[in-house]
Amino acid sequence: MGRSIKITKKRVKQLLLISIVVFIGIFLWNTDFQSVWKELSGIGFRFLYLLGITYLAYLIGTWSWHVCLGKERSKISVFRLFSLRQVGETVGLYNPTSIIGGDMLKAELLKPYGISKSVAINSVASSRVTAVLSQILLFLGACVWLISNPAGMQAIQRFGWVFYLIFVVLLVAKIGLFIWLSKSGKKHTSSLKKPRNFLEKIYYNILNLLNDIRSFYQENTRTFWFSYALATLHWIVGSLEFYFILLFLGFDVLPMHGLLLDMSVIVFKSLGAFVPGQLGVEELGNKLMLAAIGITGASVWITVSILRRARQLSWIVIGFILYLFIKKEINHVATATS
Numbered sequence: 151m152g153r154s155i156k157i158t159k160k161r162v163k164q165l166l167l168i169s170i171v172v173f174i175g176i177f178l179w180n181t182d183f184q185s186v187w188k189e190l191s192g193i194g195f196r197f198l199y200l201l202g203i204t205y206l207a208y209l210i211g212t213w214s215w216h217v218c219l220g221k222e223r224s225k226i227s228v229f230r231l232f233s234l235r236q237v238g239e240t241v242g243l244y245n246p247t248s249i250i251g252g253d254m255l256k257a258e259l260l261k262p263y264g265i266s267k268s269v270a271i272n273s274v275a276s277s278r279v280t281a282v283l284s285q286i287l288l289f290l291g292a293c294v295w296l297i298s299n300p301a302g303m304q305a306i307q308r309f310g311w312v313f314y315l316i317f318v319v320l321l322v323a324k325i326g327l328f329i330w331l332s333k334s335g336k337k338h339t340s341s342l343k344k345p346r347n348f349l350e351k352i353y354y355n356i357l358n359l360l361n362d363i364r365s366f367y368q369e370n371t372r373t374f375w376f377s378y379a380l381a382t383l384h385w386i387v388g389s390l391e392f393y394f395i396l397l398f399l400g401f402d403v404l405p406m407h408g409l410l411l412d413m414s415v416i417v418f419k420s421l422g423a424f425v426p427g428q429l430g431v432e433e434l435g436n437k438l439m440l441a442a443i444g445i446t447g448a449s450v451w452i453t454v455s456i457l458r459r460a461r462q463l464s465w466i467v468i469g470f471i472l473y474l475f476i477k478k479e480i481n482h483v484a485t486a487t488s
Contacts, residue, residue: 193398193457196394196398197457197460197461199394200391200394200395200457200461201461201464203387203388203390203391203394204388204391204461204465206387207384207385207387207388207391208232208235208236208239208384209228209232210380210383210384210387211235211281211380211381211384212228212231212232212235213228213380214277214280214281214377214378214380214381214384215231215235215256215273215274215277215377216228216231217373217376217377217380218272218273218274218276218277218280218366218373218377219265219269219273220269220273220370220373222264222265222266222269225263225264225265226260226263226265233472233475233476234256234259234260234476235256236465236468236469236472237255237256237259237469237472237473237476238252238253238255238256238259239252239469240252240465240466240469240470241255242255243462253274253275253278254274256270256274257270257271257273257274258270259476260273268362271359271362272359272362272363272366275359275362275363276363276366276367276374276377277377277381279327279363280374280377280378280380280381281381281384281385283324283327283328283378283381284378284379284381284382284384284385285381285385285413285416286320286323286324287324287382288382288385288386288389288409288413289320289413289414289416289417290317290320290321290324291409292406292409292410292413292414293313293317293410295406295410296410296442306442316417330364331363331364331367331368332367332368333364334368385409385412385413386409388412389405389408389409389411389412389413390405390408391408391412391458391461392407392408392411392412392454393405393407393408393409394408395454395457395458396408396445396454399450399453399454401445403443407443410439410442410443411436411439411440411443414435414439414442415432415435415436415439417435418432418434418435418438418439419432419435432455432458433451433455436451436454436455436458437451437455440454
């Protein structure tokens with residue numbers, strides 16, 4: 151029985167790896183490398199600025215996750231956790247299960263470092279919650295800024311009631327989540343301590359995870375808000391990529407334009423999260439949001455999309471390199487502890 155389960159898990163991992171490789175292959179197949187090289191040649195060494203910005207953003211995002219590990223964060227450094235995060239994010243981006251698969255891999259990669267399974271899963275989930283909540287806050291703030299500008303009101307008219315619907319839904323969701331997190335409640339999983347089937351097991355695990363996130367918020371309020379602040383900074387720094395790309399292309403823009411574009415495109419990508427790599431979804435988001443701030447040239451949004459894809463390609467390569475080092479280190483840790 152145990153041997154068959156072990157074989158099944160091994161096959162699942164193999165299928166997961168194959169699916170990731172296949173979808174990254176599809177992503178590469180749909181990438182026009184001649185166009186990428188042409189745009190990169192035009193940007194020149196300034197492309198390194200974009201990589202530097204995203205590296206800093208990812209590092210701050212890693213720090214936001216690191217604090218959620220609580221007392222067990224002493225077992226792993228922020229820079230080592232950065233490597234684990236990048237591997238997980240790459241898997242989440244190019245995997246049919248999206249961020250679920252990526253986040254589960256992050257928790258799995260923490261085990262060899264002596265971090266308990268419950269702490270690993272809760273830290274990943276809690277950091278994801280702070281990331282989503284801070285992202286919604288920045289998106290709402292960017293929308294308010296857009297409304298306060300005459301040019302912004304013209305852009306909003308293009309979206310009509312859809313803009314206000316999204317705004318209200320996200321505002322209600324954010325308020326509702328904080329009310330739920332603050333509200334003390336009894337665990338409702340007692341009746342499912344012994345799940346009778348696979349669906350009940352999933353239901354039980356989800357309820358347990360939600361209860362643990364709420365407990366983390368209520369028992370570690372300062373840590374939660376610290377993670378929240380870091381997640382907010384992570385998004386702000388990351389949005390500078392859009393800002394600098396437009397500056398390099400000769401547009402007179404503000405950092406707030408970059409924040410608006412980045413947060414809005416992320417909403418588009420979230421809606422198309424089931425599409426590996428968000429092929430086409432991100433490009434559509436770039437086109438619509440650039441038009442919203444008055445940049446309508448076809449060549450511009452194509453150039454922006456190519457440069458952002460080039461950055462993704464760079465981090466795919468870095469992710470694979472980091473995975474090789476992580477795998478080697480995990481094997482070394484496992485050998486030392488056995």
